[in-house]
Amino acid sequence: MENVSGSLLQLQGLSLSDSSVLPVFYGSLLSYVLMMLVNLGNCVVILRDRSLHQPMYLLLCNLCLNDIIGGTDILPRLLSDLLRAPEERLISYSACATQAFVAQIFGTTSHTVLMIMAFDRYVAICNPLHYSTIMSGRMIVKLIASAWGVAFVMVGILIGLSLRLSRCRSLVTNPYCDNASLFKLSCESTLINNVYGLLYTALLLSASIGSILLTYVKITLVCLRGHSSSLNRRALQTCSTHLLVYLLLLLSGIMVITLHRFPEYTEQRKLVSIVLFTGPGAVNPIIYGVQCRDIRRAWARLWAPLSMRKRNK
Template identity: 55%
Template sequence: MENQTYSEHVLLLEGLLVTNQSSYPAFILLLLVYILTMVSNIGLMVLICTERSLHHPMYILYCNLPLNDALGATAIVPHLLSDMFVASSERSIRYVQCVFEAFCAHVYGTTCHTILMIMAFDRYVAICNPLRYTTIMSTRMVVKLTVFAWGVAFLLVGILLGLTIRLSRCRRVITNPYCDNASLFKLSCEDVSINNIYGLAFTVLLLGSSIGSVTLTYLKIATVCVMSKNRVLNSRALKTCTTHLAVYIIVIASGVTAIFLHRFPQWSDHRKLSAIMFHVVPPGLNPIIYGLQTKEIRQKIYSIIHKNEVSLR
């Protein structure tokens, strides 16, 4: 079966590997994390959209992050939960559904970086060119940056998966907790050199531009702060940049760990776990970091909680 061309449109998906004893605790834990992730991310989006005092470029740009985090978690977690109590030999998924899941997963990973890149640019303008901030970060510029963040991801991932779906299939087992591009093109017995070359170039371009632009941005911000010797400016820069940098480090650490473990087949179980963590940890931590560290958002949350407590008395 594995060495013959497989013409049907149903694949076998490995899913999340857990023992019978740990299936219920794993299900409950993953479900709770998913619920908290969705509530916190959607709650932040609603808060920013409904509070006129938060209708500033920084927060409008930030809305892209919880939206992408909700997409990243929803792309794989519900499917993992639904297959938790299904025997591994019976976990099936349609090919079209698998491609769509892979598309969402890769768009999430790519957009994580593009969004954080434009948020770094926003912080650079706010700190290094405060007098021109409203002019540079106009509504038109915010729309352009948002379209850039999502458009680049859709284009690059579309090409990535376009190169994969052109291949014929001679296998049907996805040896991964969820569908991704590498698992899909490994189903083919054709030459996949083009897929490997584009995938490597895609990863190098994305990580290189992301790390390079964020590093350059923070070096310029640090230079301005050192040169100015303004305590107020330095304090504001520290508060606004610490939050962004914490989120960025979490995304980089989660993504690089999964990529690194790909190179060591003997650590396949660790790689599969890290792949799931990439769709769980950043989406779960990002709203907490921004909600607690950003003064304006924290004050709005406190005021809403206080109003609810007063109304209940």
């Protein structure tokens, strides 16, 4: 049994050789800066441009905000720990619990927001005449509130079950705190935690994959029956963007869950879990920026005054 000193915990961090610490540090820092720039940029562009105050772009703004929260929860602390000796990677129990809560909120909200975005695309393509009525401002507020509200309730129960346990260990065998890190600090039975965690994961993934699959099957059927090249082209553009973003999130999560089953790949799992917080967050806004003409035009309008000022100087 490990010695538990006060409320301080020790993060195991990444096991890196001296020659690889700086490359990993600068690579992670570059990923974080890129993620922040593109997500903040998209949020600013969407909020300041009234032509983008549409359901799809407001939902995209929420996705960007969630990526900012998730990356900021993990990366700054991780970057500082990379430059510290292993025995100096200390974190308070309350800070660890907060980090775990925010990390779980990030993962859950990523799925719930993408589910709502799929529903929005379904209404826009399959029922365009009633789109403005169905996806009204009030409906968008309700959908966004439900995306975050469901995440807070589910994650609140998940983390609460871990916080009720007494601690007999002080080593967090991970580069950051997550729910598994919290209940592994206890020597009590974690059966309830494991059962709820399994149900939580199964419910989230089945609802996410099921709704996305059902939505795209219906969209495909509508496109096949419609025989409209313009409709098919619009559907392909908007749906391929959303589907690519969803697959990136799903693939990253599945890799982390799969590597948990193979202890010999512990370090690889740690790296993949970090990429989960930076990779999709940095790539998603770029994908939408490249695919969506309205966002490209809004970016151009944003940069036009800045470029004119530089020329005048």
